Structure formats: structure tokens, C-alpha cells
Amino acid sequence: MAASGRPPAAAPRSRAGLLERRNVLVGILFGCGIIAFIDEAVFHQLLHWHHFYDRSTPDAGLVSDGLFHAFSWFATVASLFLFADLRRRNALDTRRWVGGTLVGIGAFQLYDGLMHHKILDLHQIRYGVDLLPYDLLWNGAAAAFLLAGLLVLRTAGRAGRRGDAADRG
Amino acid sequence: MAEGPHHSGSLTTGVGDPAVAALDTVAVVVWLCLAVLYLAAGRAAALRGRDALPLRHSIAWLSGTALGLAVTAGPLAHAAATSSTGHMAVHLVLGMVVPLLLVLGAPGTVLLRAVPARVGRAYSRLVRAPALRLLAHPVPAMLLATAPMALLYWDGAGFALLHHPALGPLLHVHFVVSGTLFTYAVVGIDPHPHRAPVRVGAGALVVSIAVHGIVAKHLYAVADRDGLPPDTEQAAQLMYYGGDMAHALLLVAFCAQVYRESGRRLRRADRGTEAERSSN
Numbered sequence: 001m002a003a004s005g006r007p008p009a010a011a012p013r014s015r016a017g018l019l020e021r022r023n024v025l026v027g028i029l030f031g032c033g034i035i036a037f038i039d040e041a042v043f044h045q046l047l048h049w050h051h052f053y054d055r056s057t058p059d060a061g062l063v064s065d066g067l068f069h070a071f072s073w074f075a076t077v078a079s080l081f082l083f084a085d086l087r088r089r090n091a092l093d094t095r096r097w098v099g100g101t102l103v104g105i106g107a108f109q110l111y112d113g114l115m116h117h118k119i120l121d122l123h124q125i126r127y128g129v130d131l132l133p134y135d136l137l138w139n140g141a142a143a144a145f146l147l148a149g150l151l152v153l154r155t156a157g158r159a160g161r162r163g164d165a166a167d168r169g
Numbered sequence: 170m171a172e173g174p175h176h177s178g179s180l181t182t183g184v185g186d187p188a189v190a191a192l193d194t195v196a197v198v199v200w201l202c203l204a205v206l207y208l209a210a211g212r213a214a215a216l217r218g219r220d221a222l223p224l225r226h227s228i229a230w231l232s233g234t235a236l237g238l239a240v241t242a243g244p245l246a247h248a249a250a251t252s253s254t255g256h257m258a259v260h261l262v263l264g265m266v267v268p269l270l271l272v273l274g275a276p277g278t279v280l281l282r283a284v285p286a287r288v289g290r291a292y293s294r295l296v297r298a299p300a301l302r303l304l305a306h307p308v309p310a311m312l313l314a315t316a317p318m319a320l321l322y323w324d325g326a327g328f329a330l331l332h333h334p335a336l337g338p339l340l341h342v343h344f345v346v347s348g349t350l351f352t353y354a355v356v357g358i359d360p361h362p363h364r365a366p367v368r369v370g371a372g373a374l375v376v377s378i379a380v381h382g383i384v385a386k387h388l389y390a391v392a393d394r395d396g397l398p399p400d401t402e403q404a405a406q407l408m409y410y411g412g413d414m415a416h417a418l419l420l421v422a423f424c425a426q427v428y429r430e431s432g433r434r435l436r437r438a439d440r441g442t443e444a445e446r447s448s449n
Contacts, residue, residue: 066383070375073413074420078371081424085431 023096031104033076099152106146200238213283230274253404265415268348277359307373310354385409
């Protein structure tokens with residue numbers, strides 16, 4: 001800000017890029033954490049559709065589930081602190097963060113829906129019903145979140161470039 | 170500190186009254202000593218003219234020792250001897266919550282402020298010894314804390330060991346010590362001469378949480394096998410969800426510590442650029 005008269009030096013520029021990317025990354029972490037949280041609260045605890053563990057899982061599924069659970073737990077807490085850090089640095093870019101969050105939600109749910117439910121056969125969405133509509137809705141919603149996130153990130157990138165051009169002009 | 174008396178307790182066979190009473194006494198003495206030593210060190214530091222540490226350290230340490238006492242002596246400890254669920258609750262508290270509270274008490278800092286410089290230097294040399302340096306690295310500390318836990322609880326076969334009159338209390342000591350070492354290696358607010366990079370600590374933390382969850386689910390999966398206590402299923406669920414709560418506390422402590430340290434670096438950098446600007 002103090003150096004607005006001079007052309008920006010190389011170092012602060014790459015630093016700004018780093019913080020822009022960090023907005024996306026923090027959003028993705030938050031998305032992964034929050035969707036895992038919603039999955040746990042809504043489908044496991046409230047609806048009782050998912051089972052805690054249905055005892056038919058191969059060991060690979062158990063390990064994958066354990067690692068993803070641990071990662072999402074870590075992501076929830078770490079992303080909130082990283083969000084506070086971005087605010088502290090005056091580097092919060094809401095659009096990038098929201099885009100990242102949507103991408104995180106979509107990617108995590110798609111991984112859960114395809115890898116855990118279908119390939120590793122960890123557990124199903126619901127038991128004793130025709131699964132097809134549930135699977136379609138689950139993975140369709142995941143894909144929609146992912147797509148929406150990518151669109152938001154694209155507009156954020158465009159807005160950023162326009163801002164840069166305005167700065168130079 | 171607790172090993173000697175535990176052996177004398179184990180000489181009486183079975184879990185008759187004298188053995189239980191002896192163990193209770195040992196537990197009370199150990200936890201009270203830890204609390205009193207901490208307060209005495211704080212008093213000694215004050216007599217040396219040091220500023221008082223923030224109150225939150227004392228609160229953390231004293232609640233850690235109080236919680237440790239509550240689960241190793243008296244009704245809760247006795248319930249744990251007969252019920253798997255009770256045992257699991259005690260294990261969770263001793264292995265994760267008490268270590269976190271003890272580490273947040275910053276005992277190393279309290280000790281260094283209380284003793285003469287000569288003793289302080291000896292302590293620093295001790296902490297820098299290669300063996301301790303290795304143990305206080307997040308990865309070996311994580312293995313030390315999680316591997317025995319995983320072996321003991323994987324399929325419930327370790328329950329017999331946990332209820333053994335001599336090995337049971339020793340395993341309690343192991344849970345507290347290894348948990349404290351791991352928490353110090355990852356979160357530690359005490360000075361750490363060779364603190365590992367944040368991403369190493371974060372990785373060790375995630376792996377330890379994953380192992381805990383996997384072991385809990387596996388225990389749940391085998392809970393209906395013959396020979397396991399009838400409440401094993403409930404114990405496994407408590408291990409999973411209770412573990413999650415303790416892990417959340419650990420993660421918040423870890424992230425808050427990283428956040429605070431990066432804030433300090435940020436302020437230093439700001440002061441640096443300001444100084445540069447004013448000198449231009």
C-alpha cells in the first residue's frame with residue numbers, strides 16, 4: 001500500500017499469489033471438514049440411515065475410512081484457524097474461499113459416494129431400500145457442488161485479473 | 170516414580186481388598202505429589218522474584234492431576250476393574266485428556282523458573298540428550314503412544330492384560346507417560362530444543378487419530394466373539410466417539426499453538442519492515 005506509486009516488486013507479488021491460493025486451500029479444507037461433519041450428524045446420528053460399522057467391510061475400507069475421518073476432523077479445526085489467520089493478514093478473499101469450500105464439499109462427497117460406498121463397500125447410504133435413487137442423488141449433488149465451486153473459482157480468477165489490469169492501467 | 174510401590178501391590182494375588190487399597194494409596198500419593206510439586210515450584214519462582222505465569226497453566230496442571238486422581242483411585246477406578254466400558258473411559262482420560270492438561274500446565278517452564286541456573290543448565294543438557302531428543306520427535310512419540318494401544322485393543326485379547334493386578338497399573342503409567350510425551354512433541358508449549366516442523370506434527374496427529382478410529386471400529390467388529398465381555402460393543406463405541414472428543418481438544422490446542430507462534434512471527438516481520446521503511 002505504501003509502495004503504490006512504484007511498480008510492485010516481485011517478492012510481494014508472489015506472496016499475494018500465495019495468499020490467494022491459500023484462500024482456495026483453506027476453503028477446500030473447510031468444505032471437507034464440514035461435509036464430513038454433516039454426514040456424521042445427519043445420516044449417522046439423526047436419521048440412523050448409515051450404520052456405525054456394518055461388519056462387512058474389508059480391512060482396506062476400514063483404513064481408508066479411518067484416515068479420511070482423521071483428515072476431516074483435522075481439516076475442520078485447522079481450516080478455522082487458517083481462516084482467522086487470513087483475516088489477521090487482511091488477505092481474506094471471500095469468493096475464492098467460498099469456491100474452495102464448494103469444491104471441498106463436492107470432492108469429499110464424491111469420494112465418499114464412489115470410493116467408500118461403491119468400490120470399498122464400506123457402508124451404504126441406506127439399508128433395505130432400492131439404492132439407485134439414493135446413489136444418484138448423493139453423487140449428483142456431489143458433482144453439482146464440485147461444478148459450482150469450480151465456476152465460482154473461475155469468476156474469482158477473472159475478477160482478480162481484471163483487478164490486476166485496473167491496477168496496471 | 171510409581172513403579173516401585175506398584176510391585177509391592179502386585180505381591181498380593183488376586184484383587185483382594187489389601188491390593189486395591191494399596192493401589193489407591195499409591196495413586197493418591199503420586200497425583201498429590203505432582204500437584205504439590207507444581208505449586209511449590211511456582212512458589213519458589215515467586216521467591217526468586219519471577220513474574221507469575223498466567224493462571225491458565227496452573228488451572229490446566231491442577232485439573233490434569235485431579236482428573237488423573239479421579240480415574241485411578243476410588244469408585245471410578247473400581248468400576249473400571251469390572252466393566253469394559255468403565256475401563257475404556259479411564260483409558261481415554263488417562264491416555265489423552267490428562268496428558269493434554271499436564272502439557273498445557275507447562276511444567277518444564279515452571280521448573281526452570283524455580284531452580285538455580287546451574288540446575289536449569291543440567292535440565293537443558295538432559296533434554297538435549299540424543300535418546301530424549303529421539304523420543305520427543307512426533308513420529309517415535311506417536312508410535313510409542315499408539316502401537317501398544319493398537320495391540321491391546323485390536324481384538325480385545327489384551328483385556329486380560331489390562332485387568333492383570335500388576336500389569337494393569339503399569340499400563341496406566343505407560344498411557345499417561347507416552348500420551349504426555351506425544352502431546353509435548355506435537356503441541357508442547359514448554360521450550361523444545363528441536364521442535365519438528367508443523368507439517369510433521371500435523372501428520373503424526375492425523376495418523377494417530379486414524380489408528381485410534383480404526384482400532385475402535387475393529388474392536389466393535391469383533392465384539393460378539395466368544396470370551397469377550399458382553400459390553401465390548403459399547404466400549405468400542407465409547408473409544409470411537411470419546412476418542413474423537415479428546416482428539417478435537419488436542420487439535421484445537423495444536424492449531425492454537427501454531428496460530429499463536431505464526432502471529433508472533435508476523436508481528437516481528439511487521440516491526441522489521443517498519444524499521445526498514447523508517448531508515449529509508
